[in-house]
Amino acid sequence: MPSDRPRLHRPAALTGLVAAGALLLSACAGEDGGTADMGTEFVTTGGGVSTVARGHRADAPKLDGTTLDGKRLDVADFRGEVVVLNVWASTCGPCRLEAEHFAKVSEELRDRGVRFVGINTRDVQKAPAVSFERDYGVTYPSLHDPAGRLLLRFPKGTxxxxxxxxxxxxxxxxxVAARALAALDxxxxxxxxxxxxTEK
Structure with a gap:
């Protein structure tokens, strides 16, 4: 006897599940770093910056590659200095909002042992990213990481x-001492x- 129940097409069901999963993940990521932060020793300030106390911090992964201007760069070479890593893309609106602040602060702190390094992602072609840096006065180097491979080197839960x-x-x-998951002024x-x- 044929069933009166409507048949759910498998591709449609899978598409729905994937979309729901993506929505859930994006919703979680909006809350101070998402579910990966559970059970850790992070402290998140009212400004949305998560920090870890000295003595409980994880080692930064190896972050090396080619910059937008074609030079080799290894972040490990800056050991002994504070390194500010900024993940950005030329098509990202919030990245545009914070770019001039990063350009200004990087120049002012250069002689105080603070290095800025960008990680440019999603820009398959370098030209839009190079134009972005020129337009916003960004003079520090950016590793070109269109597929986001460098980002995957950070262990989950850190x-x-x-x-x-x-x-x-x-x-x-x-x-790794601090992280912000939103544009910064x-x-x-x-x-x-x-x-x-101020840490010695």
Missing amino acids: LNPQTIPSTVVIDREGK EAGLREMIAPLT
Whole structure:
């Protein structure tokens, strides 16, 4: 006897499940770093910056590759300095909002042992990213990572970048100390970096 129940086409069902999963993940990621932060020793400020106390920080992964201007760069070479990593894309609206602040602060802190390094992702062609840096006065180098492979080197459950833009600060010992998962203004960026510059 034929069933009166409507048949659910398998491709439609799978599409629905994938879409629901994507919505769930994006909703979780909006809450101070998402579910990956559960059970860790992170502290998240009212400004949305997550930090880890000294002594509980994870080592930063190896972050190396070719910059937008074709040079080799290894973040490990900056050990002994505070490193500010900014994940960005030329098509990202919030990245445009924060770019001038990063350009200004990077110039002002250059002689105080603070290095800025961008990680440009999603831009398959370099030209739009190079134009972005020129338009916003960004003079520090950016690793070209169109497929996001460098981002996957951060272990889950750590202060890993999860959105565009994301900003991660590495302390002088090469450990991940702070992370922001939203665009930062000048005050927010300075507040994020300042505690790391006073550590000995």
